[in-house]
Amino acid sequence: NDRDEIMTHKTNPNKSDSDSDGLADGAELNTHKTDALKADTDGDGLSDGDEVNSTKTNATMADTDGDGLKDGDEVKSYKTDALKADSDNDTLKDGDEIVKHKTNPLKADTDDGSVDDATEVRNGTNPVLAEDDVPKKEVLKVEAGAPIVLEGVVFKTGKSDLSPESESILMKAFNTLEAYPQMAVEIHGHTDNRGSKALNTKLSLARAEAVKAWLVNKGIAASRITARGIGPDKPIASNDTEAGRQQNRRIEFFRLN
Template sequence: MIRNTSLLLVFIALFAGSLNVSAQDENNPWYISIGVNAVDTYPVGDDNRPLTGGFLNEMYNVDDHWNILPSISTLYVGRYIGSGFSFGVRGSLNKIEKLGDAPANDLAYYSLDGMFSYSFRDVLFEQGSWFDPYLGLGGGYTFVGDQPSFGTANGTIGLKIWLSDAINLNLSTTYKHAFEDRYTKHMQHTAGIGFSFGGTDTDGDGIYDDKDECPDTPGLKEFNGCPDTDGDGIKDSEDECPDVAGLPEYNGCPDTDGDGIPDNKDACPDVAGPAETNGCPDADGDGVIDSEDECPNEAGPAENDGCPYEDQDNDGVLDKDDECPTVPGTVANNGCPEVTVEILEEINVQVRTVLFDLNKATIRAESYEALNAVAETMNEYPNTRFLIEGHTDSQGSDAYNLKLSDERAASVKDYLIKQGLPATRLSSEGFGESKPVATNATAAGRQQNRRVEISLIE
């Protein structure tokens, strides 16, 4: 029977350990203990009574004096009041086979006791210690054999040994004092397994709601019940990267590439780079990250995709600013070549040979070759605008000469446009007889005055 009782107590311990409970306190106000009890009358008598040994004499002489019922025989239910105090009720049953040194005829024993107790654990030891001594005072009613029931005043000394946060081994000794000699004063010893319960733990993390800063989310004790999902030692509420383990200096975020920029602020978290480019590498230091730089090893502006601007004609004017990127020119002329005095004179040598039909603006065919050469030369200066001037001698009226010179200048302009010169680069104007280069008194002089010339438009 004793072996069966021990097995049952072990089963109860295992069952209680599977519950989410902790030591009896304001979180878990309820406590239950189940176990066995022993009744002993010997240590409470005096020397004038031969069946007793005097107060506390041989109190733990189990073989000679204790009455033990080999089964579960004690049930205690208590509630925590506060500040270490609890109140509980204990019911016991037993069979009395000896009263001190005298045999008894298997007297039935029943008791029901109430007790206020005080735990010294948190006063004498570290909070949560496994060693939990307590004292109790109370009273109750006892029934022994055929005696009428009688009241007792009880004093208890006990010890709870916490086997885990859930379970304790509860050992106690209670002196039960009956105020009339005809009733039985006695000691009652108990041993049981107890556990507390009744606290609210909504998220089931073992931390009760009144102490849980995150009562709806399972968490850890070190964070007062709040979670640390990534296990980096920084609770989620303070972790900027709660799902990825990181470092305290980056508020819980990692720095995968070790560039001093946490991943959540790093545009290139797997490749080290400077802060000025948000953690992305910039090999040539031009401010354009390598992944967007078409020339990652050669510095260039962002507007040119990180590549340097070319100067194809090596004239000192970058292609982006060069209106003639394939022809060497001057900075003053936006990278285009400028017509020199010598070139302009070569053009005019050619254009002065142009012949027209008599009193007409029609260009003679033999002048085409000269005009083609002029067009070719002009094309070499794509940023230059030209003025085609028509001139006559003094023969004829001024009005007629002005009209004829204007038409002949326009005729040359039209021919050059047909050779591919943009019309925006050419203008024409007739000056009649107003700008002679020689005397009109001789045939040779008049011949020189009948001409077409080309000048530059600034």
């Protein structure tokens, strides 16, 4: 009644909507619990009437979805969903995208680099730079006629089975052959001088064949790779020490063209 408006609520008894926010004073006081004397109760940049009738946001809460952005900024500036903390479903809050990461809260993969923003943030790559989304494949720097020792290709003594720790260097060899599809290579197996030459030569060939088989299994044409067993004939260190013998037991990647 007029008395309540004047004495209690301080609203205008001659005006049904004292603050002209689109809501009747009675509705503000009784239903929405908003300030009937303030068009924007929560100070978020949206009038109480717009929040209740249009955006369906909470007129008493500046950031309805708790994403770090005011409802008014979401609706007017960023065009994000003021009722959804993560508008593009990339698991990053809209506020974090805008303020912290400088990414687009409406686009899960801001830089179109094939990796979504959240994954890039976790991986430490730049979510606004496409070039770093997929790590560059490491290749071997090889010249025709110059052998490269595949450091890290390891075999058990007297065996030709590849060990799991050989995987990373073999991937470099694979990446090289994949990057240069016309390249033909030889895989040279070498041993130290312990044991008979015949057995060492046979073992070195088996090891070279194991490397070739690994590469072929990955998709490289067998015709591009020749396996050769050199045995103990081309040492690169003294066979008088264990360290030297270890160096001599090696696999080389030899580019032919």
